[in-house]
Amino acid sequence: MTDAAPSPPLIQFRSVSKVYGTGTAAVHALNNVDFTIETGEFVAIMGPSGSGKSTAMNVIGCLDTPTSGDYLFKGIEVGRLPHDQRALIRRHMLGFVFQGFNLLARTTALENVELPLIYRGMPATERQKFAARALERVGLSGRGHHTSNELSGGQQQRVAIARAIVTEPDLLLADEPTGNLDTRTSHEIMQLITSLNRDQGMTVVMVTHETDIAAYARRILRFVDGKLESDIRNEDRAA
Numbered sequence: 001m002t003d004a005a006p007s008p009p010l011i012q013f014r015s016v017s018k019v020y021g022t023g024t025a026a027v028h029a030l031n032n033v034d035f036t037i038e039t040g041e042f043v044a045i046m047g048p049s050g051s052g053k054s055t056a057m058n059v060i061g062c063l064d065t066p067t068s069g070d071y072l073f074k075g076i077e078v079g080r081l082p083h084d085q086r087a088l089i090r091r092h093m094l095g096f097v098f099q100g101f102n103l104l105a106r107t108t109a110l111e112n113v114e115l116p117l118i119y120r121g122m123p124a125t126e127r128q129k130f131a132a133r134a135l136e137r138v139g140l141s142g143r144g145h146h147t148s149n150e151l152s153g154g155q156q157q158r159v160a161i162a163r164a165i166v167t168e169p170d171l172l173l174a175d176e177p178t179g180n181l182d183t184r185t186s187h188e189i190m191q192l193i194t195s196l197n198r199d200q201g202m203t204v205v206m207v208t209h210e211t212d213i214a215a216y217a218r219r220i221l222r223f224v225d226g227k228l229e230s231d232i233r234n235e236d237r238a239a
Helices: 053-060 083-093 110-121 122-135 153-165 183-197 234-238
Strands: 009-020 026-035 042-046 068-073 095-096 170-176 203-208 219-224 227-233
Touching: 009 053, 026 053, 026 227, 042 053, 053 068, 053 203, 053 219, 083 095, 083 203, 095 153, 110 122, 110 153, 110 219, 122 234, 153 170, 153 183, 170 183, 183 203
Parallel strands: 042 203, 042 219, 095 170, 170 203
Antiparallel strands: 009 026, 009 068, 219 227
């Protein structure tokens, strides 16, 4: 009896390049980038403005495609899939958290969290249960009926995280998730994201320009001029 084949990495970049423009106006946002991210990792992507970190995040999130090279998600070559199939991956396998929260202002926390489930066609009673459970996971079980303008910035970001995880995604993508928060609230949000990774096994990829925020990740990918300059595990940094 043969052993089962090992699962492929969750994320794999193979010589990925992304070029905007042509000729002398061409900009190499990503230049021959290689890396893999396994299921269950917590990875921070860092780099100065124009380094390629946001482009890498857009490719990972199926919002953009490589000009050359291969991007594989769960072993599937995503870069060559048509737009509608990439949209299905975003809807069913990915959760997004942004700097700006992106909540509907006059809608309750519970209703905001329900939105991805509405797009899936889930019945109202069932999606309310899922949304209430997600709010409980982020520490807001008593705030479901509050609207966004009745919540603090930190609470709004917790609602946004609940909305991102309500579908039980394979990957949580966080783009500058603490960028609009004060220092204390930023660290509270990072403790929550760390808990989702450590205690609940959720894979997290986060873009940040803040060293103290990146320190929560187990691994840091640093981009410079479209290239992956370094790939360092936080335990190595402490050595």
